[in-house]
Amino acid sequence: MHETLIDGIPAFLVEGPVPTTVGLVFGVGRADETFVRGGLTHLVEHLVMSAVGRTAYDSNASVDLNRTEFTASGTPEQVRDFLTRVCRALGDLPVDRLRVEADVLRTEGAAAAPPAVGILLAERYGTEGPGLAGVREPAIRSLTAEDVQGWVRTWFTRQNAALWLSGPVPERLVLPLTEGAPPARRPLRRAEVPTPGWLETPMEGAVALGGELPPGVAGPMTLELLRRRLEDELRHRRGVAYAVGADRFALDAETRFGVVVTDVRPGQEDLVVRVLWREVQRLADEGPTAEELEVERRTILADLDDGRGDAGEAASLAEARVTGVPAYDRVELRRQLSGVTTAEIRQTAARLRNGALLAVPGPLDPDPAGVPRIPGWSRDAVQGRTFRRRRRRTGVPKGATLVVGDDGVSAVLEEGAITVRWADAVGLVRQGPGEYQLLGRDGFALPLSAADWRDGEEAVALVRAAVPDELQVDDDDVEETAGLLLIRSPEHRVREAIAMSDHGATVIANAEWTAVVADDAPDFLVRQAELTAAPGRSPVSLVLRQTHADLEYVLYRGYKEIARHRWGIAPADPRLLAEAVQRAEESVSRLHRAGGTPRDIAEEAVAALGLPPQVPALLAGEPAVGGQRVEGAGAFGGFKASLRGDFVPEQGKRTRLERYQRLAHRRPPWFRALNAAGVLVYGLLVWGLVSWREHLDGWQFWLLLALCGASLLNAVWDARPLRRPAGTDPAGTGPAPSEPGRTPTG
Numbered sequence: 204m205h206e207t208l209i210d211g212i213p214a215f216l217v218e219g220p221v222p223t224t225v226g227l228v229f230g231v232g233r234a235d236e237t238f239v240r241g242g243l244t245h246l247v248e249h250l251v252m253s254a255v256g257r258t259a260y261d262s263n264a265s266v267d268l269n270r271t272e273f274t275a276s277g278t279p280e281q282v283r284d285f286l287t288r289v290c291r292a293l294g295d296l297p298v299d300r301l302r303v304e305a306d307v308l309r310t311e312g313a314a315a316a317p318p319a320v321g322i323l324l325a326e327r328y329g330t331e332g333p334g335l336a337g338v339r340e341p342a343i344r345s346l347t348a349e350d351v352q353g354w355v356r357t358w359f360t361r362q363n364a365a366l367w368l369s370g371p372v373p374e375r376l377v378l379p380l381t382e383g384a385p386p387a388r389r390p391l392r393r394a395e396v397p398t399p400g401w402l403e404t405p406m407e408g409a410v411a412l413g414g415e416l417p418p419g420v421a422g423p424m425t426l427e428l429l430r431r432r433l434e435d436e437l438r439h440r441r442g443v444a445y446a447v448g449a450d451r452f453a454l455d456a457e458t459r460f461g462v463v464v465t466d467v468r469p470g471q472e473d474l475v476v477r478v479l480w481r482e483v484q485r486l487a488d489e490g491p492t493a494e495e496l497e498v499e500r501r502t503i504l505a506d507l508d509d510g511r512g513d514a515g516e517a518a519s520l521a522e523a524r525v526t527g528v529p530a531y532d533r534v535e536l537r538r539q540l541s542g543v544t545t546a547e548i549r550q551t552a553a554r555l556r557n558g559a560l561l562a563v564p565g566p567l568d569p570d571p572a573g574v575p576r577i578p579g580w581s582r583d584a585v586q587g588r589t590f591r592r593r594r595r596r597t598g599v600p601k602g603a604t605l606v607v608g609d610d611g612v613s614a615v616l617e618e619g620a621i622t623v624r625w626a627d628a629v630g631l632v633r634q635g636p637g638e639y640q641l642l643g644r645d646g647f648a649l650p651l652s653a654a655d656w657r658d659g660e661e662a663v664a665l666v667r668a669a670v671p672d673e674l675q676v677d678d679d680d681v682e683e684t685a686g687l688l689l690i691r692s693p694e695h696r697v698r699e700a701i702a703m704s705d706h707g708a709t710v711i712a713n714a715e716w717t718a719v720v721a722d723d724a725p726d727f728l729v730r731q732a733e734l735t736a737a738p739g740r741s742p743v744s745l746v747l748r749q750t751h752a753d754l755e756y757v758l759y760r761g762y763k764e765i766a767r768h769r770w771g772i773a774p775a776d777p778r779l780l781a782e783a784v785q786r787a788e789e790s791v792s793r794l795h796r797a798g799g800t801p802r803d804i805a806e807e808a809v810a811a812l813g814l815p816p817q818v819p820a821l822l823a824g825e826p827a828v829g830g831q832r833v834e835g836a837g838a839f840g841g842f843k844a845s846l847r848g849d850f851v852p853e854q855g856k857r858t859r860l861e862r863y864q865r866l867a868h869r870r871p872p873w874f875r876a877l878n879a880a881g882v883l884v885y886g887l888l889v890w891g892l893v894s895w896r897e898h899l900d901g902w903q904f905w906l907l908l909a910l911c912g913a914s915l916l917n918a919v920w921d922a923r924p925l926r927r928p929a930g931t932d933p934a935g936t937g938p939a940p941s942e943p944g945r946t947p948t949g
Contacts, residue, residue, distance in 0.1 A: 204517055204532075210378040213524050214366040215517040222260075223370035224276040226518055227286060227378070230365075230525030231358035232269040233315035234333045234454075235388065238629040238642060239676045241340035242308055243354045244271055247296070249304040250351065254292035258285065268315050268333055268452060269526045271359075272518075283373035290379045293359050298348035302751040305343045309679055316452065319464045322404050323413035323560050324452075326577070329394035329646040330629045333454050341632045342676035358386055365524040367517040388527070391455045394645045400577040401476070401561035401570070410475045412483065413462040414558040416451065416551060418529065420539040423451055424499050425551040426461045428491050432482045433465060441478075443471040453528040461555060467564075476563055477571045484572070487556040490549035500540055507533050580619025581647060585611045588665070590656040599655045607665045612641065614649055621649050631670045634678045639663060641670070686748040686757075687821050688719040689814060690734065691784060700734045701833040702840070708734075709830040711821070715813045720827045743783045745812075747805070749822040754801040756808075758783055768795060770804050784812055870921065881918035885911055 204217045236243055245266045251273070252264050260277030262285055275285040314321055316336040325337030360383025398414070416422035430449040437444035447465040454460055467475045491499075506512060516532060523530035531539070561574060570576060587608020592599045606613045611624030623643035632640045637653035637660070651666060653659035667675065690697055694712035697719065701708050709720040719734060734744075741761040748755045755773075758766040758780055765783070768775035777791040784791075794811040797804045805819035821827060888911045896904055 204513055206520070209366055209372075209376055212361060212364050212366055212378050212380070213521070214368060215520045216367075216372060217369040217513040217517050219370045219513075221278060221370055222276045223279045223282045223368065223373065224274070224514060225282045225286065225366065225368045226272050226274045226521065227289060228365050228367070228518070228521045228525055229271045229359050230269065230363045230522075230527070231271055231386070232267050233335050234268045235358065235386075236335060238330050238335065238338060239342060239632075239674055240346065240350065241335060241338070242305075242343040243346060243350060244358070245308055245313065246301075246304060246343065246346060247271075247293075247351050247354055247359065248273075249307060250296045250298070250300060251289055251292040253300050253304060254295075254297045255285065255288045260285070266315065268336055268454075269528070270522050272522075279371050279373035282368075283376050286376065286378060293355055294379065294381055296348075296351060296355065298351065301346070301348060301351070302344065305346065306751075308340075308343050317450075317464075319406055319409055319411040319562060320413065320450065320452065320460075320462050322406065322562050323411060323462060324460065325646055326396060326402060326560055326562075327394060327413070327415075327460070328392065329644050330642055331644055332389060332391060333452070333460070334394070334646065341630065341678050344679045345676050356381065356383060360384075360386075362386075363525055365521040367514070367521040369514040369517065391458060392644075396560070396577060397575070399556060399559040399561070399574050401563055401567060401574055402577045403566055404562045404564060406562060407564050408466055408469065409464060409562075409564065410467055410472060410479060411462060411464040411562040412479055413460060413560050413562070414555040416459040416461045416555060418453075418457060418459060420503070420531075420536060421543055421547050421551045422459050422461060424496075424503070424543060425486070425548050425555065426451060426463060427499055427502075428495055428548065429463055429482060429486055429552070429555075431495075432486070433463065433479060436478055436482065437465060437467075437475060441474070443468045443475060453526070456528055472563060472565055473567060473571075476561060476567060480561065480571045480574060483552065483556045483559065486552040487549060490545040490552070493545070496543070496545060496548065500543065503540060504537070507536060578619075581613070581622035584613035584615050584620035584622055585609075585624070587612075588662075590658060590662045593655060593657055593659070605651075605656050605662055607662055607669075612649060612651075612666055612669075621647050623647055623649050625669050628670050628674060631667065631675045632678050633676070633681060635681060637663065639666070641666060686746040687818065688721065688734065689745045689747065689818070690717050690719065691715060691743040691745075692717060697734060698831075698833050702836045703838055704734070704835045705837055707832065707834040709827045709832050711815050711817050711827060711830045713813070713815045716815055718815050718818060718821060720821060720830060747808075747818070747822055749801045749805070752801075754804045754822070756780075770795070770797065770801075780812075786812065870924070875922050875924070878918045878922040882915065882922055885915035885918055889915060 204215060207214050207216060231244055233241070233244065248264045248266050248271055252262075255262065258275070258277075258281070260275060260281045262273075262275040264271070264273045273285075273289045275282050277285075314336060316324060318337075321337030323337070325334045328334030330338050359380070361378075361380040362383050362385045364378070364380055366378070416425065426449040430447050433444075434447040437447060444465045444467055447463070449461070449463045451462070452460045463479070465475060465479070519530040520532070522528075559574075560577070561571075567576070585606055585608040587606050587610075590605040590607070592601065592603050600616055602617055604615045606615060611622055611627075613620045613622040623641050627644040628641060629644050630642045632642070634640055639651040641649045641651060643649075651663055653663045656662050694710060694717045697710055697712070697717040701710070701719070706721070711718045711720070721734075744759045746757040746759070748757075753769055753772060755767070755769040757764055758768075758775075760783065766775045766779040767773070768780070774795060777795050778788050780786075781788040781791040790811050794807055797807045802819050802823060805822050808814060809816055809818055817828060817830075889908065892899075892904065892908050892911060899907070
């Protein structure tokens with residue numbers, strides 16, 4: 204093997220026959236990302252491979268903690284073609300496939316490390332650096348074309364690339380990568396976790412131990428010696444486990460993280476944990492026997508003598524060049540092996556023991572050999588404004604409080620507090636209407652629900668104001684239930700329903716349908732139910748949902764679902780929609796058979812169902828052009844506005860009540876004079892009732908007094924002069940319907 208430069212990029216070459224096997228390595232992985240931008244590296248890799256397309260030869264790509272690699276195996280010409288395609292794709296990413304590949308990543312659910320390793324890394328390093336391997340990527344769908352292109356310009360450059368190759372080198376090999384500066388990497392940061400310690404994890408049927416090791420050959424030898432002892436004890440002697448594995452991960456130039464994982468027969472978890480910890484202690488206190496050490500040394504030497512490992516050595520050296528984590532060639536490994544002693548293995552095992560984290564699938568009682576449980580609570584709570592728990596409809600335990608202060612936020616329970624300080628926040632993830640999760644650098648996650656606390660919306664608003672905007676993201680799953688609500692009801696009735704709720708919305712209407720672009724505060728289905736209750740008796744409504752691939756509608760009468768149709772995937776009976784919206788069944792059938800993109804189908808739905816023309820743009824997430832904003836005034840405020848006639852249309856057919864509401868809204872002089880006369884009449888009636896009280900039964904007197912008193916108050920109200928500026932909507936819903944600024948409905 205020898206090192207050279209190919210097109211200015213370091214290359215590690217191994218001579219050999221065809222096929223030619225190659226790896227283009229970049230020094231970037233999951234550990235280089237942030238929590239809220241998790242998945243960027245993997246998304247770039249997917250976009251590149253989608254541009255490369257299918258090949259007649261073996262090709263693949265992968266992302267782990269600190270490197271990304273594109274590999275291929277075939278003839279020299281095929282390998283050259285693959286590398287050229289990869290480099291060109293990095294210079295011109297197919298960002299039109301961004302949403303598709305983001306959904307592919309969500310479906311794939313891949314991680315930069317095995318689950319047991321990820322859990323231990325997250326516990327030891329929190330929610331940054333290598334700890335991100337154990338944390339879900341919350342907002343892949345929020346990543347934009349600018350995000351991925353900027354990531355490529357920073358990390359996928361000529362200055363952060365290396366090549367390894369086994370077999371004949373392709374002629375005229377060119378690697379057209381962009382120029383850049385060597386990227387800066389964050390220093391390794393450890394969470395404040397007391398070690399050794401154990402933690403309960405959701406891993407069923409597995410027990411794992413992890414801890415830091417030094418670089419060099421003593422680390423993997425120590426792990427393998429421990430693995431062999433556990434296999435002998437747990438599998439061959441006791442029969443409570445089958446597979447015992449060990450692995451080591453390079454974190455930086457000076458730190459490796461070693462992990463030993465074993466499966467376990469149900470009910471034997473406590474035994475396996477105690478045996479595992481006993482063997483770690485034995486190896487740290489006594490070291491290996493001379494025979495164990497010699498067997499392990501011979502095993503490694505045999506691997507080094509195997510010529511089939513030449514390509515692996517070249518790959519390791521290429522990775523070391525771009526990550527800054529040293530790798531050793533065979534000469535250096537043989538030198539280290541010859542000098543390994545029992546004392547060095549004992550010292551390495553002691554470091555592993557002293558920094559060990561034990562991950563177990565259930566509680567341990569008592570703790571194994573003095574290893575304490577890792578605290579599940581923060582060391583302290585912040586001082587600030589205290590929010591009390593709601594008495595009903597909350598999952599928060601009794602006595603719990605939420606404290607929001609200048610330094611951070613704490614959820615305080617009887618057992619302890621969960622605290623995230625603003626300086627340590629790595630992400631605020633909206634998981635639903637009024638539902639958030641705040642994550643700190645140390646790995647603590649604090650759930651925030653406005654419904655759990657008195658004045659909970661104020662508490663959430665304080666938290667959102669304290670966390671930088673760039674750290675606030677929507678969880679990918681939030682969009683799953685969203686959609687565009689269209690109600691087959693006059694606009695003024697929908698505006699009235701919005702005003703009577705607690706949350707505003709924007710409406711766009713025509714003569715038949717009213718589209719509602721709702722705020723994200725309430726749950727979408729709750730919003731649909733509350734807005735279809737007031738507009739009329741069981742009004743028809745449609746919820747349209749669009750993805751990058753499909754369009755779907757859900758048909759409701761009131762808040763009861765009566766039909767659901769997804770074009771090309773899950774058809775519905777067209778008769779149900781035709782009857783609900785009073786259209787010819789053949790017309791709806793043609794709409795159901797429509798093809799093309801979701802936008803094409805949405806435009807056909809506009810024509811077939813008479814929907815507002817802005818619907819296709821609204822489904823695509825474009826601004827609500829021509830919409831009218833309506834603020835939620837609550838039940839009392841909305842009711843007052845309704846009584847005033849704020850939502851009675853200026854033109855068109857109106858009921859007697861609506862005509863009266865319109866007069867009460869405007870109060871012309873003759874209307875006020877009539878009500879002034881009514882004040883006198885109803886005042887006399889009240890005086891007469893009080894004077895003749897002894898001649899009436901008790902219930903009759905109070906009933907008549909209530910009716911006359913209410914009429915008197917109404918007359919007094921309507922006799923007042925109009926004090927608000929002309930054209931102002933008293934409900935705070937924008938211009939009054941009679942003003943020129945109102946959005947046309949036709």
